[in-house]
Structures are given as C-alpha cells and as structure tokens.
Amino acid sequence: MSDTISLTIAKYAASTSIAGIPAEVRERARKVIFDEIACAFFARRSLAGALAARFAAQSGGLPEARILATGQRVPAASAALANGTAGHGEEVDGAHVVGGHPGASIVHAALALAERQRASGAELLNAVVLGYDVGVRIVEACGGLFSVKNRFSLNSDFLFAIGCAVAGGRLLGLDPERQCHAMALSSFSSNALCALYAEKRHISKSLCNGQFAAAGVTAALMAAAGLQGNEDIIGAPHGVLDAWGEDGQRVLATRGLGDRYAIMGANFKFLNCGYPIHAAVEAALALIAKHAIDTGEIVSVDVGMPTDTMKVVDNRAMHNICLQDMLSAALVRGGLGLRESPFPAVLSDPAYIRLRPLVTLRGDADLDHYQPNGRGATVAISTRSRPTVSMRIDHPRGHSLRGEVSWHDLAAKWRDGLPECDVDRMLEAAQGLEDLDDVGTLLDAFTTRH
Structure with a gap:
C-alpha cells in the first residue's frame, strides 16, 4: 500500500x-x-x-x-x-x-x-x-x-x-x-x-x-x-x-x-511597496532618466500588467500596495527609498496632485499570455512636446528569474x-x-x- x-x-x-x-x-x-x-x-x-x-x-x-x-x-x-x-x-x-x-x-x-x-x-x-x-x-x-x-x-x-x-x-x-x-x-x-x-x-x-x-x-x-x-x-x-x-x-x-x-x-x-508595483516603477524611472523627461510635462502614464496581478494593486486603499499612488510618488520624488515613506507628506505636493490622475492601469494581453502570474509591467509615458516612449520589464530587480x-x-x-x-x-x-x-x-x- x-x-x-x-x-x-x-x-x-x-x-x-x-x-x-x-x-x-x-x-x-x-x-x-x-x-x-x-x-x-x-x-x-x-x-x-x-x-x-x-x-x-x-x-x-x-x-x-x-x-x-x-x-x-x-x-x-x-x-x-x-x-x-x-x-x-x-x-x-x-x-x-x-x-x-x-x-x-x-x-x-x-x-x-x-x-x-x-x-x-x-x-x-x-x-x-x-x-x-x-x-x-x-x-x-x-x-x-x-x-x-x-x-x-x-x-x-x-x-x-x-x-x-x-x-x-x-x-x-x-x-x-x-x-x-x-x-x-x-x-x-x-x-x-x-x-x-x-x-x-x-x-x-x-x-x-x-x-x-x-x-x-x-x-x-x-x-x-x-x-x-x-x-x-x-x-x-x-x-x-x-x-x-x-x-x-x-x-x-x-x-x-x-x-x-x-x-x-x-x-x-x-522597494517598500507591493511586488507588482516594482517593475512599473523601475520602467518609469528608467524612461525618465533615458529621455530626460520633465515630470511637469507628462500628460499620461499608461501601465500594463497581467490582469490578475493588476487587480492586487489597482487603486487600493493602502498606499504601499496601490500602483497609482506609489508610481506617482516615485516620479515626483525621483525614486522610492526604504527608510522614508513618501506618504502622507506627498499627498499635499502640487506635483503629485497633478500627476496622480494621469496614471492609469490596465490588463496587458501580451503579459497575460506569456506570464499570467508574473510581476512584469509595460509603461508608456506621453508628454506635451515629445513622442510617447515605452518600456517593458518582465522581471523586476531581485526576481529569481532575472538572476x-x-x-x-x-x-x-x-x-x-x-x-x-x-x-x-x-x-x-x-x-x-x-x-x-x-x-x-x-x-x-x-x-x-x-
């Protein structure tokens, strides 16, 4: 037996x-x-x-x-x-x-x-x-x-x-x-x-x-x-x-x-935020640095994630598991540190108040197909005077599949x-x-x- x-x-x-x-x-x-x-x-x-x-x-x-x-x-x-x-x-x-x-x-x-x-x-x-x-x-x-x-x-x-x-x-x-x-x-x-x-x-x-x-x-x-x-x-x-x-x-x-x-x-x-947020923050900050984007010029930030992953961090009440909150704060502050949370201080920052409604999150069909349970993200940033730029990161820093x-x-x-x-x-x-x-x-x- x-x-x-x-x-x-x-x-x-x-x-x-x-x-x-x-x-x-x-x-x-x-x-x-x-x-x-x-x-x-x-x-x-x-x-x-x-x-x-x-x-x-x-x-x-x-x-x-x-x-x-x-x-x-x-x-x-x-x-x-x-x-x-x-x-x-x-x-x-x-x-x-x-x-x-x-x-x-x-x-x-x-x-x-x-x-x-x-x-x-x-x-x-x-x-x-x-x-x-x-x-x-x-x-x-x-x-x-x-x-x-x-x-x-x-x-x-x-x-x-x-x-x-x-x-x-x-x-x-x-x-x-x-x-x-x-x-x-x-x-x-x-x-x-x-x-x-x-x-x-x-x-x-x-x-x-x-x-x-x-x-x-x-x-x-x-x-x-x-x-x-x-x-x-x-x-x-x-x-x-x-x-x-x-x-x-x-x-x-x-x-x-x-x-x-x-x-x-x-x-x-x-980063001290929910894991699905990490790839999006990494991609957005990389785009800002690569293209010397002035955050005051941004008119939209479009983020795509696997659909199930997106649901974990989409407009949550807790700031550190909310994609829109954390990504907006990262862009305004130029990054996220371990020791100091940007909240609640950033909530009264005019730059944050302007940028927060411009960040949208959606399910990404390609990521759904290739990594439905993954932690990847695509980010596209549009500004007033430049063409839209985008980046996809399949695995954020620290992920076991990244090395x-x-x-x-x-x-x-x-x-x-x-x-x-x-x-x-x-x-x-x-x-x-x-x-x-x-x-x-x-x-x-x-x-x-x-």
Missing part, C-alpha cells in the same frame, strides 16, 4: 539534513534568512510591527525566543507572531514566483523554534529550506496565489502555515507520524479572507503572516506534546487538497521533493535601510550560518550600534 500524500511529505521532512542540500540552495537560503531577519528588524517601526510586539510582550510565558529589535523574550509562538508580522510590515520582505510571502511566515516560525531549541545554524537552514519545499508545493497544488484568490477569496499565504509546521517539526525532531499531526493541527488556526486587502493601514495584511508563523509553531509543539489530527490532512477527503486544490494538480504536492528546491524561486524586494541577487546587493539594501546597525557583522554571521553552534549568535549580530 502506497504512502498517503501527508506521509510522503512527513517522511521526507524527517529525513532531511544540511548534508543533502546542494551548495547553491544553501547559499540562496542563507540570503533569504539574512534578508527576512533584517526585514523584521527594520519593520518593527511599522504600526503593525509595533502593535504585534506590544501584544506578544503582554502574552506572558517562558522567555524562549526574542522579539527582534527589542530586548524582550517571549514564548516561541508569540515571537513568531511578532516577528512574522514585522517581517511583512514594510513590504520589503521577499516574495515567491508562486505568489505570496513565504519568508515572513516560514523563516520566523523556524527562527523562533530554533532559538527555543538552541539549534545550530545548519539546523535552522535545513528547516527553512524544508518549510519552503512543503509550503510552496501546497500552494502550487492549489493552483497558486491567483487561483486560490479567485476561487475562494482567500490569501494563499495561509497555506504556508503547513510549511511552518513541518519546519518546526524538523527542529523538534518529530517522527513522520507526528509530522503528519503537526500539519493537520496547523490547519485549525490559519486562514485569510482577501477582504483584508481593503484595510487602510497595512495592519491585518502584516498580521496574517505572523499568525501563520505562530500557527505553525503551535502546531509543531502540540504534535510534540502528543496532540493529534487527521493523519492525511493534505490528501484526505475534505482535507487541504479536497477543499482548495486545483483539479489534476495533487501530484505537485510531492513532485520533486529532494530534487527541485522551492526556495530557489524566492524573490528579493528592494541571482548578490550579497553586495543585499548589503547595499540594508546599509540604506538599517544605518543604525552593523550590517557587516550581520552579513558575516549570515554567511557563516552553517558554522554556528547556536542560532542565538546569528540573532546577536542583529542589534543597533551602541
């Missing part, structure tokens, strides 16, 4: 080790871990990050893991909640080619339990790679971000809680049976209706990633304590794939485990974003992650200068 889908995943999870992970995958994982910790440290200042830290600190309990960028220690699940929320708080955390933000949940779930267990850097790295392998595959088997959203009005990031649970289970040394229970238990406390995108202050959009991280940590600890769930929550009738899976895609939940590493599809962000992001790129990002920190020390700790006997050493490097 063949193994169930859940047991196949659980057996794989229990067998993984750093020795079996190829060098290029370990290198990508080190960069992802470094970047996601820096994102949480950076975005503690965000409203969502600050509120989540305050809530976690009030929860009480054992001081198992730290709330990043504070001097506080809380139970592992509370740390995962606070750090996962901050991780997405400023929209600079990594995205993925299947859609969503696995790192804000998976890295911080694994990190909290690794600190609780005093795990080694190699064990943390293995757990994060595993979490991506499982969480991303489940999203793929459900058709990806837009399929889940369009069919069920759900943010597919909630499925990353399963990857969080498996990563946590590996750090706790769970056997395959208990890994199955951990996956099942994680499904009880994670969900996210896409109505959250209609909020104005980016609080619940950030909080959901922290909640998924906490759900995974809690599920792994529950399974370790002997609590149980359906032993095949992934493949069972009325289970995950029965509820949300795409027809004919069940095989994707396990295909390529140990061969195709999902973390290689992780993307890095260099490897270097440590130099990440260092420059965080020297800009965290000037109060010793970024060189942070880099050294992350690059030597596999040699660390205790992940606490890595986290000690993420502190402000005294």
Whole structure:
C-alpha cells in the first residue's frame, strides 16, 4: 500500500539534513534568512510591527525566543507572531514566483523554534529550506496565489502555515507520524479572507503572516506534546487538497521533493511597496532618466500588467500596495527609498496632485499570455512636446528569474535601510550560518550600534 500524500511529505521532512542540500540552495537560503531577519528588524517601526510586539510582550510565558529589535523574550509562538508580522510590515520582505510571502511566515516560525531549541545554524537552514519545499508545493497544488484568490477569496499565504509546521517539526525532531499531526493541527488556526486587502493601514495584511508563523509553531509543539489530527490532512477527503486544490494538480504536492528546491524561486524586494508595483516603477524611472523627461510635462502614464496581478494593486486603499499612488510618488520624488515613506507628506505636493490622475492601469494581453502570474509591467509615458516612449520589464530587480541577487546587493539594501546597525557583522554571521553552534549568535549580530 502506497504512502498517503501527508506521509510522503512527513517522511521526507524527517529525513532531511544540511548534508543533502546542494551548495547553491544553501547559499540562496542563507540570503533569504539574512534578508527576512533584517526585514523584521527594520519593520518593527511599522504600526503593525509595533502593535504585534506590544501584544506578544503582554502574552506572558517562558522567555524562549526574542522579539527582534527589542530586548524582550517571549514564548516561541508569540515571537513568531511578532516577528512574522514585522517581517511583512514594510513590504520589503521577499516574495515567491508562486505568489505570496513565504519568508515572513516560514523563516520566523523556524527562527523562533530554533532559538527555543538552541539549534545550530545548519539546523535552522535545513528547516527553512524544508518549510519552503512543503509550503510552496501546497500552494502550487492549489493552483497558486491567483487561483486560490479567485476561487475562494482567500490569501494563499495561509497555506504556508503547513510549511511552518513541518519546519518546526524538523527542529523538534518529530517522527513522520507526528509530522503528519503537526500539519493537520496547523490547519485549525490559519486562514485569510482577501477582504483584508481593503484595510487602510497595512495592519491585518502584516498580521496574517505572523499568525501563520505562530500557527505553525503551535502546531509543531502540540504534535510534540502528543496532540493529534487527521493523519492525511493534505490528501484526505475534505482535507487541504479536497477543499482548495486545483483539479489534476495533487501530484505537485510531492513532485520533486529532494530534487527541485522551492526556495530557489524566492524573490528579493528592494522597494517598500507591493511586488507588482516594482517593475512599473523601475520602467518609469528608467524612461525618465533615458529621455530626460520633465515630470511637469507628462500628460499620461499608461501601465500594463497581467490582469490578475493588476487587480492586487489597482487603486487600493493602502498606499504601499496601490500602483497609482506609489508610481506617482516615485516620479515626483525621483525614486522610492526604504527608510522614508513618501506618504502622507506627498499627498499635499502640487506635483503629485497633478500627476496622480494621469496614471492609469490596465490588463496587458501580451503579459497575460506569456506570464499570467508574473510581476512584469509595460509603461508608456506621453508628454506635451515629445513622442510617447515605452518600456517593458518582465522581471523586476531581485526576481529569481532575472538572476541571482548578490550579497553586495543585499548589503547595499540594508546599509540604506538599517544605518543604525552593523550590517557587516550581520552579513558575516549570515554567511557563516552553517558554522554556528547556536542560532542565538546569528540573532546577536542583529542589534543597533551602541
């Protein structure tokens, strides 16, 4: 009798080790871990990050893991909640080619339990790679971000809680049976209706990633304590794939485990705005520079995106996931920095007030055909006195299909974003992650200068 889908995943999870992970995958994982910790440290200042830290600190309990960028220690699940929320708080955390933000949940779930267990850097790295392998595959088997959203009005990031649970289970040394229970238990406390995108202050959009991280940590600890769930929550009738899976895609939940590493599809962000906005901003600023365009001469800015992608950022209430707001601000200010949001100050700028109504967003048939779930964009700028100029960017800077992001790129990002920190020390700790006997050493490097 063949193994169930859940047991196949659980057996794989229990067998993984750093020795079996190829060098290029370990290198990508080190960069992802470094970047996601820096994102949480950076975005503690965000409203969502600050509120989540305050809530976690009030929860009480054992001081198992730290709330990043504070001097506080809380139970592992509370740390995962606070750090996962901050991780997405400023929209600079990594995205993925299947859609969503696995790192804000998976890295911080694994990190909290690794600190609780005093795990080694190699064990943390293995757990994060595993979490991506499982969480991303489940999203793929459900058709990806837009399929889940369009069919069920759900943010597919909630499925990353399963990857969080498996990563946590590996750090706790769970056997395959208990890994199955951990996956099942994680499904009880994670969900996210896409109505959250209609909020104005980016609080619940950030909080959901922290909640998924906490759900995974809690599920792994529950399974370790002997609590149980359906032993095949992934493949069972009325289970995950029965509820949300795409027809004919069940095989994707396990295909390529140990061969195709999902973390290689992780993307890095260099702007603090929704990922679909990045290519448009990059193209528009390149056109301005190339053609020496005076923004006061602009009469229209036409942006084309894949139709599903367009819906994520079209005239949203939150400035940093609204294409029209962020692109207008970028053109007026000459770019977007990590540290200082242009909002709300730019709202009263006459140049912004004039330009904002001139930016239009539409679905692009060519992008729909070639990359329906992609993050590319076309931008056409018309002025009073010159012919229209245009540019298409298929993959924004930092995208995994554009080429490897270097440590130099990440260092420059965080020297800009965290000037109060010793970024060189942070880099050294992350690059030597596999040699660390205790992940606490890595986290000690993420502190402000005294």
